[in-house]
Structures are given as structure tokens and as C-alpha cells.
Amino acid sequence: MKALVFLLLFNWSAGFLLDSLDQQACFGDLGCFSTAPPFRSVERPIDLLPKSPAEQQIKFYLHTRENPSVSSEEQLQVGGGVGSSHYSGSRKTKILVHGFTHNGHRQWLLNLATSLLKKEDLNVIIVDWGHGAGIPYTQATANTRVVGAYIAKLIQELSTVGPSLADFHIIGHSLGAHIAGYAGERLKTLGQITGLDPADPYFQGTDVRVRLDPSDAAFVDVIHTDGSSIVQLGFGVMQQVGHVDFYPNGGANQPGCDSDFFGKLSHTVWTAVTQLDTLAAEGAVACSHERSYVLYTDSVNSQCPYTAYPCTSASEYAAGRCLSCTGTGCSEMGYNAKNYSARGSFYLDTASASPFCEFHYQINITGRNNMDGTINIVLQGTKGRSANIPLMTSSEVHTKGHIISKFVKVPTDIGPLTNIALEYDKTTNILTGWAYPNDWQLVGMSILSAEEQKMYTFCAYGKTLTSHKPIALGLTGTC
Structure with missing residues (x-):
């Protein structure tokens, strides 16, 4: 055809x-x-x-x-x-x-x-x-x-x-x-x-x-x-x-x-x-x-x-x-x-213009309680930091214990990861928003750097994300 x-x-x-x-x-x-x-x-x-x-x-x-x-x-x-x-x-x-x-x-x-x-x-x-x-x-x-x-x-x-x-x-x-x-x-x-x-x-x-x-x-x-x-x-x-x-x-x-x-x-x-x-x-x-x-x-x-x-x-x-x-x-x-x-x-994956090469990361987050909303992340490495990366295109609902797994790309080499910044934005949906808490408690956070073939884990256990208030997380071992 x-x-x-x-x-x-x-x-x-x-x-x-x-x-x-x-x-x-x-x-x-x-x-x-x-x-x-x-x-x-x-x-x-x-x-x-x-x-x-x-x-x-x-x-x-x-x-x-x-x-x-x-x-x-x-x-x-x-x-x-x-x-x-x-x-x-x-x-x-x-x-x-x-x-x-x-x-x-x-x-x-x-x-x-x-x-x-x-x-x-x-x-x-x-x-x-x-x-x-x-x-x-x-x-x-x-x-x-x-x-x-x-x-x-x-x-x-x-x-x-x-x-x-x-x-x-x-x-x-x-x-x-x-x-x-x-x-x-x-x-x-x-x-x-x-x-x-x-x-x-x-x-x-x-x-x-x-x-x-x-x-x-x-x-x-x-x-x-x-x-x-x-x-x-x-x-x-x-x-x-x-x-x-x-x-x-x-x-x-x-x-x-x-x-x-x-x-x-x-x-x-x-x-x-x-x-x-x-x-x-x-x-x-x-x-x-x-x-x-x-x-x-x-x-x-x-x-x-x-x-x-x-x-x-x-x-x-x-x-x-x-x-x-x-x-x-x-x-x-x-x-x-x-x-x-x-x-x-x-x-x-490649970008739309030069430089075309991109760096690939798999981000995994586990929450202690239910959440509805969006998450943004910034990756910090030894060579620089990424832009603010939305992990969701629209509000999502996740139950406690569920692993949120997101695949993202970064257009520059930021080097080995040192820390990250997370921001949780709770949905403003008046029909369902009342059923979920304003705060979201974390259990675990890990990021696979595909180019390095290395898994990074971060000090997320027991940390609380309040809507519209970003927090920084360091690497496990430096908590």
C-alpha cells in the first residue's frame, strides 16, 4: 500500500x-x-x-x-x-x-x-x-x-x-x-x-x-x-x-x-x-x-x-x-x-534540535498515603542540574504503597547525581480533591541512570511533601 x-x-x-x-x-x-x-x-x-x-x-x-x-x-x-x-x-x-x-x-x-x-x-x-x-x-x-x-x-x-x-x-x-x-x-x-x-x-x-x-x-x-x-x-x-x-x-x-x-x-x-x-x-x-x-x-x-x-x-x-x-x-x-x-x-530518544543526544533516567517514587496531583523534579549532578521536569502531564491518583515509575530524558550531561528537588502539587478538583490529604508522605525514592547503568537511592523515607512546597533530597548515606 x-x-x-x-x-x-x-x-x-x-x-x-x-x-x-x-x-x-x-x-x-x-x-x-x-x-x-x-x-x-x-x-x-x-x-x-x-x-x-x-x-x-x-x-x-x-x-x-x-x-x-x-x-x-x-x-x-x-x-x-x-x-x-x-x-x-x-x-x-x-x-x-x-x-x-x-x-x-x-x-x-x-x-x-x-x-x-x-x-x-x-x-x-x-x-x-x-x-x-x-x-x-x-x-x-x-x-x-x-x-x-x-x-x-x-x-x-x-x-x-x-x-x-x-x-x-x-x-x-x-x-x-x-x-x-x-x-x-x-x-x-x-x-x-x-x-x-x-x-x-x-x-x-x-x-x-x-x-x-x-x-x-x-x-x-x-x-x-x-x-x-x-x-x-x-x-x-x-x-x-x-x-x-x-x-x-x-x-x-x-x-x-x-x-x-x-x-x-x-x-x-x-x-x-x-x-x-x-x-x-x-x-x-x-x-x-x-x-x-x-x-x-x-x-x-x-x-x-x-x-x-x-x-x-x-x-x-x-x-x-x-x-x-x-x-x-x-x-x-x-x-x-x-x-x-x-x-x-x-x-x-533524541531531541528536536542539536545537540540531539539525550540522557535517560527511570524515576521510581513510593508513597505512604494516597495522593492526587502532579510531581515535578529537578536533578542535580556533579556537572550541573536539569530543568524542572514534570513527571505527569495531568493530575494522577496513586494509592499508598504504589510505585510511581516515570521515564524522563535530560538533554545535557549533568554528571553523577548528588541530590534532587521534588515538588508535589495537589489537584484542585473540587469533586475529588477533598478525599485526599494535602500532604503526601514518602517511603522510598530511587533513580536509574541508564547511561551509567547505576541506581541512585535518596533519603525519602518519612519525608513529607506539602503541596506547592518543594523539598530537597540527598543521597542515601548522606542523610
Whole structure:
């Protein structure tokens, strides 16, 4: 269903419904590409033949610390070797691949290349297949197979002077993620693929030969940011397609992005038609699909860990049930994912703007008597304090002995906790308020710092909270 809606939006061509069953196109040593199954399927009812590398005008732009900017970038040619370029076989190589309607000079690619070169002394190659990535989407989808094959051929040539295939890392966004998969499938021993919100239409639920999957590299990590329902026009896959799949904010609508159908539609159509390369299109008001590369770029040099927690679903994570790293272990989304051995699906929260990384806490409070109202908390650490955090969106009723458990996020690193401040605001509901005391007596208070994997307990036993009068609580042992 999602694929059909996407086609209605972007397949503005006279030959849209032409039958393409069991055709093939051959391009020299790249081999032949057929429209037969598994590339034609229920998920992909229309499968076109790809265009040649020459028709797509595929280019490879090299960026190194010696030539980091667009003005000094060098072009590598398949079949031409490294020539007199600054490519070095002694350095690891990262290859960046854009998706639908983009090109090799989009700002996000240049930002990511700059961040990577700041972090490491690398060969960074930006793939430009912009002439093959335009509308209609069905043709761009078909073209990805040739782009992947062409990248594989370049990597084979470059590996003859070094580094080994294990030191090549392809980072692809949207259709670019599946392109990375095609390249890795041919190379067999590619080191790493990072999929940035791999495209859903024509890929979700397809055979592994059609889409990115864990067999395409020694390590495949994926960031899902736009796997929302068709009603919300999500363009990214939701299914797990890597060794490690990250679902920031549940993997669907991202904070600060339009979440309604018409908001996302207007942004997507405008970007696709005009292909404007502006901050508005790629940063400040980026849609959820684009947020994946923004988060990855931020993770490269961020001092904040994008710690992600193993969980079975977004709802379980949102309930605060998945903050433990025991058992399968945790991971870190983005640049440092390769440093962790944990595998599976991982969840975390991010903010709506930079700095995106957030710190996660599970707060547990037990009361001696009944209460109705709201609770606000301020966390104090060795590096600073949080803002005032409402633990409830509206008045709640809790019976004595009940553990109030709340999951909160803090946008800055406040360090190990030292004390907290609590404020209880009793409800003013005249119908039920009389049934509950004005004061609320505490039995216990604990906070799990997920990033530290440490439980803090506070001097709460016997303390009384009077409505609208905040109190401070120190750590147990300092009471």
C-alpha cells in the first residue's frame, strides 16, 4: 500500500504502466540485470530495467585531509586507478551514497565528509548518481542495482593498492542504503555498511537479494527514523535489516518534524520537485526521513553517547522497561556502533534540535498515603542540574504503597547525581480533591541512570511533601 501511494506521488511518466516482465540489460563486466523475480514481486509490481553507468553519469569525488573541500575535491575514475590523487592505501575508506532526488553535492554529504575527516585521517568518497536518482521513483529504484555494481567495481580496484575490503565502509541514505547492500553483496567481504533510513517503497518485505540485509557486510548497522504508517507518509523501512537496528524515538516521527500527512507531503513534494539544497530542506525543518543522516553526522564528533537499549518494541521502550544493558548488552547509535558486540533492535530518544543526544533516567517514587496531583523534579549532578521536569502531564491518583515509575530524558550531561528537588502539587478538583490529604508522605525514592547503568537511592523515607512546597533530597548515606 505504501509503495502504491509513493508511486502516485512521484511516477509522473507516460510509460508508468508499461509491462517490463523478464527483460534484461547487460553492461559489460558489470553483468546483466533482469526484471524477473525476486526483483518483480508483490512488493514491487513494476520493475524497470536500470540505466547504464554512462546514462546515470555516476561520479566518485574524493575528499581527504589534503583536499577536504568541494573546491579541491578530486574525481576517481573506474578503470583509471588512483592516478595522482590523494587517495592513500594506508588509510581506511568511507563511501557516502545519497538517495532519491539528491546528488553528490548536497550539503549533508559535505557535512558528513567534513565530520569524518575531522575524526579520522581517511579517504572519503562521495558517490554522485544524481542523474539516475531523479523521478520517476520506479526508474531510480531500478538504477540502484547498477550504482551498487559500479561502486563494487571501484572498491575492487582501490583495494589493490589498499586498504583491504575489511577497511571499506559504505554509508548510504534511503535508496543509497540499498545501493550499499548491492555493492556489499558482490564484494562478499566488505567491512561495514551503515544504512540511514533505508527506503521502504519497493523494498520493505522483499527478498534479501533485493534489499539491504546482514549478509551484505561483516557489520551492518541501520538507523530507522521514518518508518511511520502510510497515513503519515513514512518513507523508511521499519523491519530489521541489519545486525544492529536503531530506532530513535520509536523509529517513526522524529521530534521537530512534521508528523501529519499533509505536512510531510508538502515538504516531500516540494523537495523532490525543486531539489533545493537549502538548510530548510536538510536541517532546521528536516523531515523524519532526512533526520537519519543528521543524527549520524552529529554522532561522529559528539561528546554525548548515543546510548541505545535493547528492546522488543517502541511501546515497551516508551514505558521505561528497556533501560538495562545486562544480558544482550547495549550499543551506541551512529559512528561508534562498530565498537559494540550487541546485536538486535535498540531504542533511544533524541531531541528536536542539536545537540540531539539525550540522557535517560527511570524515576521510581513510593508513597505512604494516597495522593492526587502532579510531581515535578529537578536533578542535580556533579556537572550541573536539569530543568524542572514534570513527571505527569495531568493530575494522577496513586494509592499508598504504589510505585510511581516515570521515564524522563535530560538533554545535557549533568554528571553523577548528588541530590534532587521534588515538588508535589495537589489537584484542585473540587469533586475529588477533598478525599485526599494535602500532604503526601514518602517511603522510598530511587533513580536509574541508564547511561551509567547505576541506581541512585535518596533519603525519602518519612519525608513529607506539602503541596506547592518543594523539598530537597540527598543521597542515601548522606542523610
